[in-house]
Amino acid sequence: MSKTQHFDILIVGAGLSGASLACALRGSRYRIGLVERQRPQAAAGWDARIYAVSPANVDFLRRCGIWDHLDADRIGPVERMDVSGDAGGRLAFSAYECGMQSLASIVEAGRMASELWETARRQPNIEILCPAEPAALDFRPEAARLRLSDGRECQASLVVGADGVNSWVRGQTRIQAHLRPYEELGVVANFACERPHAGTAFQWFREDGILAWLPLPGNRFSIVWSTPDAQADAMLALSPEAFTAKVAEAGGHRLGKLELLTPAAGFPLRFMKLDSTVASRLALIGDAAHAVHPLSGHGINLGFQDARALADRLLALPAFRDCGDENVLRAWQRARAEETLLVRELTDGLHRLFKPSSGPLSLLRNAGLSLAGSISPLRSVLARYAAGLT
Ligand SMILES: Cc1cc2nc3c(=O)[nH]c(=O)nc-3n(C[C@H](O)[C@H](O)[C@H](O)COP(=O)(O)OP(=O)(O)OC[C@H]3O[C@@H](n4cnc5c(N)ncnc54)[C@H](O)[C@@H]3O)c2cc1C
Numbered sequence: 269m270s271k272t273q274h275f276d277i278l279i280v281g282a283g284l285s286g287a288s289l290a291c292a293l294r295g296s297r298y299r300i301g302l303v304e305r306q307r308p309q310a311a312a313g314w315d316a317r318i319y320a321v322s323p324a325n326v327d328f329l330r331r332c333g334i335w336d337h338l339d340a341d342r343i344g345p346v347e348r349m350d351v352s353g354d355a356g357g358r359l360a361f362s363a364y365e366c367g368m369q370s371l372a373s374i375v376e377a378g379r380m381a382s383e384l385w386e387t388a389r390r391q392p393n394i395e396i397l398c399p400a401e402p403a404a405l406d407f408r409p410e411a412a413r414l415r416l417s418d419g420r421e422c423q424a425s426l427v428v429g430a431d432g433v434n435s436w437v438r439g440q441t442r443i444q445a446h447l448r449p450y451e452e453l454g455v456v457a458n459f460a461c462e463r464p465h466a467g468t469a470f471q472w473f474r475e476d477g478i479l480a481w482l483p484l485p486g487n488r489f490s491i492v493w494s495t496p497d498a499q500a501d502a503m504l505a506l507s508p509e510a511f512t513a514k515v516a517e518a519g520g521h522r523l524g525k526l527e528l529l530t531p532a533a534g535f536p537l538r539f540m541k542l543d544s545t546v547a548s549r550l551a552l553i554g555d556a557a558h559a560v561h562p563l564s565g566h567g568i569n570l571g572f573q574d575a576r577a578l579a580d581r582l583l584a585l586p587a588f589r590d591c592g593d594e595n596v597l598r599a600w601q602r603a604r605a606e607e608t609l610l611v612r613e614l615t616d617g618l619h620r621l622f623k624p625s626s627g628p629l630s631l632l633r634n635a636g637l638s639l640a641g642s643i644s645p646l647r648s649v650l651a652r653y654a655a656g657l658t
Contacts, residue, residue, distance in 0.1 A: 271421075275301040275395075276591060277582070278414055278424040280402055280437050282308070284377065285554025285571035286430025287384035291332035292579035294391040297587065301422055302388060303414070304398040308381035314458045315376035316530045318482060318490040320346060320469070320565035322372055325572040334383040344374035344484040347467030353622075354474050370467070372565065374482045374490065397422075405440040412549040412592065426592035428551050428578070430571075433538060435556035443552070444543045447559070450619070452477065453500035453534035454562050455493040458484065459515065462524025465489055470522060471563075473622040478563050479518050488529065491515060492562055500534050537561055539616055546601045549592035551578060558608055563622075564615045570608055577603050 277293070279286045282304035290302050321329070329335040347370055348362040363371045388394045397416065404415040405427065412427045429437030438445060470481040477495030484490055493515070495503065503511060508528045516526045540559035545552045554571030581600045582591055589596065 272413075273301065273395075273420065273422045275299050275422060275424040277301070277426045277428060278303060278412070278422055279428045279430055280414075281429065281431030281435075281554075281556070282381075282385060282388070282396070282398070283430060283432060283554065283571075284381055284384065284568050285556075285575055286428065287381065287388055288328070288332050288572055289428060289430065289553065289575035289579055290388045290394050291334065291384055291391075292328070292575055293582065294333065294387070294394060296393065296583055298393060298582065298591065300394045301424065302394060302396045302398075303400045303402060303416070303422075304396065305401050307398055308378060308385050310378040310382040311376070311530075314484070314488070314490075314530050315378045316456045316458065316490075316533050317377035318374055318456070318458070318484070319377055319380070319568050320372035320482060321375050321380075321572075322566075322569045323368060323370065325569050325576075326373055328572050328576045329380070331576075332384065333387050334380070337383050337387075338375065338379060341485055342376060342379065344482070344488075345370035345467055346372045346374060346469045346483060349469050349471065351471045352473070354472075357473075371469070374469075374484055377568075402436055405437065407441075407547070407549050409548075424549075424592075425590055426549055426551065426597075428553060429556045430553050430575075431556055433540060433555040433559045435552065437550070438542075438552055438556055441547055441550060443545075443547065445540055446542070447538055447540045450494070450537040450539060450561060452494050452496050452537045453504075454537050455495065455500050455503055455532055455534050456491060457511070457515070457528060457532040458488060458490045458530040459512070460527040460529055461487050461489060462526070463487070463522075465523055470519060472518065474518065478619075478622060479515075480563070480565075481519055481523070482565075487523075489523065492565075493518075494537055494562060504532055504534050539612070541612060544601065545604070546594065546597035548594040548597075551597050551600065553578060558612055560612050560615045561619045563619055564611070566611045566615060570611060573607065574604055 276298040278301045280303045282302050290300050351359040401417040402414055403417040406413045411423045414422045429435050431437055465483045467483050472479045476499055479493045482490045512526050512528045538559045545557040553574035560567050578600050
């Protein structure tokens, strides 16, 4: 029979949320096990998965020890946003208006994940179990026990489910997930462009979905085009030339001629909320705990803030307190509830308002967009929402 490995905290999933939690707890008294089925890979060229990381999370990633190791020449600061409605509405605002250097930093997901992985790997208090798949999870009053599919047994005071929207860990509990597919794909790709974008993120609310152009360093940008499944499938079936022409036309040729750098890929989009993100000896973070539409680019920003707040609470606990105590975890859940609710519902509301085919609302929403753009304090509020300072 295999020997049981003892940890204080077992984190299942070393995506950005789980690995950042482990790194935020590096050098602490906690012995941490990080369970992951496959190690992250940084793409050789430009990564198709590009995230807008908020200023608060740049600080968090600095604290995790990775921000200054990322190649600054591959990070694009967003200095202004230019949002267009589908019937003439327009709204533009800048970081300058709310006294910030940038609204967000556009970073490749694979490079962030690899840096977090390398940092976690070097820590004496973190053990990475990979490749590993959990097979059975049992919550007992004195500890949680996790059996891996290769027969290894682990025990911990606290299990953190950071294993994404289809969380296996969540599935082993009674926690109810309310999941609603948007019936859309987020189509992503990277382009080189003829004209400089000057750090501008463009967003178009269109009849056929929401298109964002996010600035990468140099004359390059990344797109997220969220569009109904059938249209996304048709888009993904286009030749590279036809797809490039479609993207250039949809953006009104704002940045001149385009050249496709990374082939288009599609990701299903979902809304998800849970009745609870904690139980005795369990906390769920990141996409395991909530899923939001990418139109506001807040998904992983919520995951990073879950990790930051949980790390803060665990680090502040006196050594005699049990880190899997449900009261401790409930206090963390309360601290995270407001921001998660606000971002999730605001993003979902915006999606409903600008949903393709929401016909009679078109005039109203375009007028609203232009009105918001003409009121300076409102622009500043929107700039803070875009920067994740809700
Ligand atoms: C098109 C698109 C664009 C987006 N753009 C943005 C953006 O600009 N800004 C932003 O903040 N967010 C964005 N998001 C959201 C972002 O992608 C997610 O919020 C983020 O990836 C969630 O990270 P996570 O670590 O919580 O989960 P995941 O990335 O899903 O990671 C889960 C990890 O757990 C591992 N795992 C899963 N199951 C198991 C198992 N059984 N055993 C072992 N390991 C397991 C996986 O291998 C993975 O490493 C976007 C999403 C989409 C679809």
